[in-house]
Amino acid sequence: MPSYETFVMGVLAILGLVSMVAAILAILERDLVKAVIFSAIQSTAYAFMYYLLMAPDIALVYIPVAIGLYPAVVLFLIKKTERYEGD
Amino acid sequence: MGRWQKVVITASMVAFVALLALALSAGGLGFTLPAGRVRDVARWYLFTTFNPDLELFSAMAPEGVTSIVWDYRGLDTLFETAVFFLAIIGSVAIMRDIKTGGGSKPKGSTGLSPIVKTVTRITVGIILAVAASIALHGHLTPGGGFQGGATAAVAPLLILVIFSRYYIERLGVSKNAMLAIRSLGLVGIAVTAFIVLAVTSLQGGVAYVFQNQPKPYAPAGMPYEVGGSLTGGTLLLFNIFEMFAVSAGFTIIFLLLAIPESEVLGVLRGGEDGH
Structure with a gap:
């Protein structure tokens, strides 16, 4: 049975890798709306990581800003330009 | 860019980061994370944030x-x-x-x-x-x-x-x-x-x-x-x-x-x- 600390570190590692995959997909994606959703998934993983790293203050500011406000602003901007990235 | 190309790029970057993290956690850079003890600056903040015995140096707020x-x-x-x-x-x-x-x-x-x-x-x-x-x-x-x-x-x-x-x-x-x-x-x-x-x-x-x-x-x-x-x-x-x-x-x-x-x-x- 692994100790509590090992468990937390393991969850942190998994969240880190998930966030990394989401970040790469957000960069490679040509559909900008999907890219914003991948970016929000990455932010969700980061919010959990901040909480597990015992930084609840950062988590509290990160949840509304990175999962609510920032995707909303970028979606507003995509609406004003083109949805698909050209060559 | 093909689907397989994407998968290979993603997998290689994830493997690179995982290996780097493994090396870091095993002390590959000369120190281990997380640190074993609280640093002195943090210790001083924790000591003075809410300390009724030391009111002249304390912020008197528990957060x-x-x-x-x-x-x-x-x-x-x-x-x-x-x-x-x-x-x-x-x-x-x-x-x-x-x-x-x-x-x-x-x-x-x-x-x-x-x-x-x-x-x-x-x-x-x-x-x-x-x-x-x-x-x-x-x-x-x-x-x-x-x-x-x-x-x-x-x-x-x-x-x-x-x-x-x-x-x-x-x-x-x-x-x-x-x-x-x-x-x-x-x-x-x-x-x-x-x-x-x-x-x-x-x-x-x-x-x-x-x-x-x-x-x-x-x-x-x-x-x-x-x-x-x-x-x-x-x-x-x-x-x-x-x-x-x-x-x-x-x-x-x-x-x-x-x-x-x-x-x-x-x-x-x-x-x-x-x-």
């Missing part, structure tokens, strides 16, 4: 992060607020000629479906309650003015997207009203920064700018408790004013972004005389 943000390092946060203020003023200046007023009411129903609207009516109240709780308890539990303000700004955003521009203007959330709230919040922060200094100077004593609790050679200060409940002195006032300033600032940005592009371009390109 270490808010104490550092608005008491130990209050000037840094003031400049941070100023940067945010300038960013918002910049966007307002770019969009200065554009009418944010909703104009005439659109025909028929606007926004998303009645189900979404009903859910939003409930959640907006919850969001505002949570935001007020985060900001007003900022000196006791994790949270503070910026966190509460950012949370509160989600409520007008939801109303803007799910109902319409016209609806939110009718609720009284207009650009000028938000600018007024934002300016009041910033004036409040400025007044709070000087309140101890001003009152003490009138009485002929000495005090620091941004003073919260009594310090050596500056015996004046804000009360850290009122009727047995902790207030954190200036921290509570800073948090309340910052919440209003931040939430109104974000709301201005959303109101400006929600203006249709055709109206914005029409004004930005100017008239025939090219101004």
